[in-house]
Amino acid sequence: MRVTVVICGYTLDRLEALTAAIDSVLAQTHQPLEVVIVIDGNPTLYERVNTVYGDEPAVLTALNDENRGISYSRTRGAELATGDVVAFIDDDAVAEPTWIAEHVRMYEEDDVIGVAGTVEPAWVGGRPPFFPAPFYWLVGCTEPEFASPGAPVRNGYGSNVSYRRDAFLLVGGYDSATGRKGDRHIQAHEAPVGIKLARRFEPPLLFVPTARVRHTLFAYRGRFRWLLFRSFWQGYSKFILQRLYPGAQAEERRFAVRLVTRWAPSKLREIVRGRRLRGIQQLGAAVAFSAAIAGGYIWAIIDDLISFTGRRRKASDEV
Secondary structure, eight states: OOEEEEEEEOOGGGHHHHHHHHHHHHTOSSSSEEEEEEEESOHHHHHHHHHHHTTOTTEEEEEESSOOOHHHHHHHHHHHOOSSEEEEOOTTEEEOTTHHHHHHHHHHHSOOSEEEEEEEEEETTOOOTTOOGGGGGGGTOOOTTSOOTTOEESOOOTTSEEEEHHHHHHTTSSOTTSSOBTTBOOOOOHHHHHHHHHHHOSSOEEEEEEEEEEEEEOGGGGOHHHHHHHHHHHHHHHHHHHHHSTTOOHHHHHHHHHIIIIIHHHHHHHHHTTOHHHHHHHHHHHHHHHHHHHHHHHHHHHHHHHHHHHHHHHHHHHO
16 A cells, blocks of 8 residues: 655744654655655745655655645645555654554554554653643643544544545645644644544544554643633634534543543542642633633634625625
8 A cells, every 4th residue: 555645844944853753754755755845835835845855766855836825735645645544643752663654554554544643742851740641632731531542533633544546635634724824823733534434424533542643732822821711712713613514523422421421530539639730621621621612712703704794795885
């Protein structure tokens, strides 16, 4: 089975991390392997990458003429790919040598459309003591109760997911209405792909925990203020997901139920047993993040109403 790995980059600030990601993919045990590197609107970064990897026979480099966003770039990478399967990894992640082999094993054992793997956090400077484990999805990593081995999932995380290329392109790839673009921090670009595939194919994506990558969490991602900012935009993104794909929010509801009925009581027990500071910090952070998510969702509703009113007023003026 031929696999193409797509890696997208957009800033020189992460050149070192991007290089580490590319090198980890080129060191995979599975062959044949193709690597497509898409640079999003940054000619200088493209030249740097092309200088190092342009002569690699298994590497194809491409440059978007302007910043088009992660969703566009990943879909373009899949269009350029020649593999039966197209896999994605972030520019700040490092794959284990058997990463792709574990994806391929699942495709060969089961007629599955996509595979989601484990994204382990690699904190620069260590995990903040206040950070609650159920919120690892907030920083693009797999939370402890994400799924059991071999279980179907709605979507994986962008640092570790693959699809049969024909099926991925058939449903249009990534939705350009979602995904980060420059200073636009819209998230949730993985969910639409999984939703569209599940409506057409069975079985959908399966979770393979042995397919592992480590996601670098730079120091700023451990700052409380940044995490609140991230939470707000996650909430904003959830509203967009709801508008685009009504009725596909079962994963979010299950998370909320687990948080309230299982995790929060366990933290309260920690506090009672003497681990007061950590328990209180994490409970407080969970409440703050949840409130920021709700705030982002509400702000998106307001934005949508303002936009709708503006469109109606413009239409009336034109008449």
